Amino acid sequence: MNKQNFFSDVQSKINHALENSPAKDIEKNVKAMMSQGFSKLDLVTREEFDIQAQVLAKTRAKLEALEERVAQLEAK
Known part of the structure; x- marks a missing residue:
């Protein structure tokens, strides 16, 4: 064998x-x-987590842009 x-x-x-x-x-x-x-x-999948992280990042970017615009308008 x-x-x-x-x-x-x-x-x-x-x-x-x-x-x-x-x-x-x-x-x-x-x-x-x-x-x-x-x-x-109450668990989420990794895919769902990643999607929400992307949404949060986009929302933060928009918020920062709006805050900057408000500051510029207030300065005028």
């Missing part, structure tokens, strides 16, 4: 053992519990 076949055989046996072990059920249960916990929190 060559090394490649040996390692492939060992890997397949380990994968088969893990699929049939209680560890797989524990993993599923932990993922389900975490998903349930995260759904209760």
